[in-house]
Amino acid sequence: MSTERKTQTSPMGAHGGGPRGGPLGPMGRPAEKAKDFKGSFKRLLGYLKPRRFRLLVVLLFAVLSTVFSIASPKIMGKATTKLFEGLMMKLKHVPEATVDFNYILNILFILAGLYIISAIFMYIQQYIMAGVAQQTVYDMRRDVNLKLSRLPLKFFDSRTHGDILSRVSNDIDNIATTLQQSLTQLITAVVTLLGILIMMLTISPWLTLIFLAVLPLSALVTKAVASRSQKFFAGQQKVLGELNGHVEEMYTGHQIIKAFGREEESIARFKQINEELYEVGWKAQFMSGIIVPLLSLINNIGYVLVTVVGGIFVINRTITIGDVQAFIQYSRQFTQPIVQTANIVNIIQSTIASAERVFEILDETEEVADSDDAQLIAFPRGNVNLQNVKFRYQENVPLIEDLSIEVKAGQTVAVVGPTGAGKTTLVNLLMRFYEIDGGKITVDGVDIRDIKRTALRSIFGMVLQDTWLFNGSIRDNIAYGREGASEAEIIRAAKTAHADHFIRTLPEGYNTILNEEASNISQGQKQLLTIARAILADPAILILDEATSSVDSRTEVYIQKAMIALMKKRTSFVIAHRLSTIRDADLILVMDNGSVIEKGTHNELLAQGGFYADLYKSQFSGGNIDEQAV
Incomplete structure (x- = not known):
């Protein structure tokens, strides 16, 4: 199975990883408290x-x-x-x-x-x-x-x-x-x-009593200063968060800021937050730092008393x-x-x-465990059947109600519809990322709840619009599709995906190391590698999310050819964004609000003159933009 997910990185959170305090560590800082x-x-x-x-x-x-x-x-x-x-x-x-x-x-x-x-x-x-x-x-x-x-x-x-x-x-x-x-x-x-x-x-004991008499004064001073410094430290953390958010926003969108000439406004906003941080920051550090000289003063008073009384005791030979x-x-x-x-x-x-x-x-609730008698489909053919499927993300908000679809092995099924129609949800249900609330989904006649999850997901291959490639060689990224794949099989998969040529033009060829974001190759090349990975996995059922919107025309042709090769003799579910790419689909499902409102071939749906026909015409006649969202 080849799964693609978008890699996300996050700045270090507020919990751990940061400094533990100023001159006296976290004294004066509001410590995070556990609920239990x-x-x-x-x-x-x-x-x-x-x-x-x-x-x-x-x-x-x-x-x-x-x-x-x-x-x-x-x-x-x-x-x-x-x-x-x-x-x-x-x-x-x-x-x-x-x-x-x-x-x-x-x-x-x-x-x-x-x-x-x-x-x-x-x-x-x-x-x-x-x-x-x-x-x-x-x-x-x-x-x-x-x-x-x-x-x-x-x-x-x-x-x-x-x-x-x-x-x-x-x-x-x-x-x-x-x-x-x-x-x-x-x-x-x-x-x-x-x-x-x-x-x-x-x-x-007398000297001890004199010394201990000074300690309550130290405790009172510490408590008084700490209680005042806590609100300043809390304010400092709040303003620092605002500053970090502003800086991240400005640097990630610097091209847009320059394009609209908003540099001065951005700098002015930074200056304002920075001045706020300065004001609250110096107060927090001053209040925290003042504890040291105050405690030193009190301790020195005790030191003088102990020295004087101790000297008297020495003179008296006590x-x-x-x-x-x-x-x-x-x-x-x-x-x-x-x-x-x-x-x-x-x-x-x-x-x-x-x-x-x-x-x-x-303590989070885990996936429902596979039953003891969970099955394996040794030679999957790719027949998929959804019978009266019901699903909702939130208990009181129904999404899919009585969805029924029958897909035969080798068929290509296109799924279209506006944003939020349930296209991605359908994919999640097929692979048991979510459990259905009612009805039944079968693969080759077997309820997917009766199939081991790992076995079920190995039947599917996914090529999504958001590519996921890890930090490693191109060879290893393609080989991720199937454990133990030989060199010849990897190269054959790359050739089928029309990726072999560009790989060999790289200085290290198949040994080229992709960085963490895979930014040392283009978006189209990334997509070709994910298709090669799916071809190597050789799944019975494919789930494809068209990914040609951000590539040049020549690369788009390569990707389309690679996808055609990948879909050959396989059951394929295509989440379609451009209707021109799904004209040859065996079945087109038009979804809206979690239900299939129309289904049929491209010509049949155009002849019906319904939602799909309006959507198709809008894409090729410059219609309302809202109607083009699929």
Whole structure:
């Protein structure tokens, strides 16, 4: 089967893939929230469950790494105390007073060992977590890919390609980044916070109380600034979206803009949006950035209080100077895990929202499964029969009502009618992209619901107006029509499609690599390749969407000849756009509002003087444009 679909690319969505924040990460930014945080979180944990042992190892190593790191200031304080005591003895002119450098050297060796051990544990935890994260998202991508292959066409028709791509790529990447980085950072931040608090209490409960008294002020300032900055960040994202949309629109339609002389208007509009973005952007960044100096001011107040009170305690010999030094180091480190935890909580909230968007795909209703006794038609002849078929996209909006058509093997059936008449719907129903609501469709006397979908679709070949060619060689694109096709069969199909000549004029011939948009060959050449692909597939039934409207006359002749060769001895459904191309069809179906309002040969329909006759005459006599839409 040769299926053609239009390739669409989408700019990176708003979910994942973008920056995570300013100077303090996402602090002050409105994080995307999950609709069901608890349920989505539990479901994400389900993907982590098979790796729970490794996660426990990561937790253990993260705790050990942090503990060894936290112990360092306290041990360093002992060296400072020993150095201070020796100097004080010398200042008092105590006989034989010396500084015990051996003790200090031992302390330094111990510190070096602690830092090395902490680094090793951190390396191991990151190594294990990288594997856990990548294996988890590997499973998620596999499940999503398998799910997408089982979803009906209805799902893809009701959503933009950009949204689906964003969920499959950006949202899963967001989950991977959080698992690999933010999760271990959260563990480290929490352990660091608790560890520092415990170490501070062991040094001096009074100093700890003085230091903690300043923290509520930090929290109030952070909350006040963050609440104000959120609305600016929300406004910034809104205006940025408008700017991106304007730029994309202007650059994709730059020829039209130049043709109508609207450059100045476009530039003026860009300037207006850009100024709006500047106004809201600098406010957002200023409000986010002001948190740092404000917190530094408050922390310095606490630092001064701790230093003064600690100095008094040293004079009174309540604690040693090394302990004061260690306490000051701990107080300097205390706010970092708090800010880090706040940022990570925001990131995790956004990550669960990403996971929820992925799970929404996994929860979509799949195609009706093939029955256990589904049949295969070994040698399809191509007889197609539609009996009282009913179908509607929306429950309360009927589209096709009691449609009955009988097509014999080898016949060419043309389907014409205005836009929205149901021509494309008919194709979708024949290939079971959509399930009918009533009646029956048979191929060679077998209900298509009793045939395996893959087997049914292999009976059909499609050549659509919107060509689909993938990034690969011309040989591979033609060979896509049938697995295991030989070189000779590929060339024979290309010759039949009148594509061999132009292929051989290319520098690399059949090895020529088509880029992602296949823009290195013309539209007509693309169409000839898709016809060659369909010829190689050798289907019993063809569905053709005339594709000669955007090619030159000479190429149109080649395409018409290729289509005639392709249709030979095959049942063919031709969605006709130009009525001049279907005069020789065995049967012409004229559709309107989902029903066949006329049917017969070209001459019979002209003789009836009905809708088809009016449509045909309008195309060849410059009639009303509205009547020409087919």
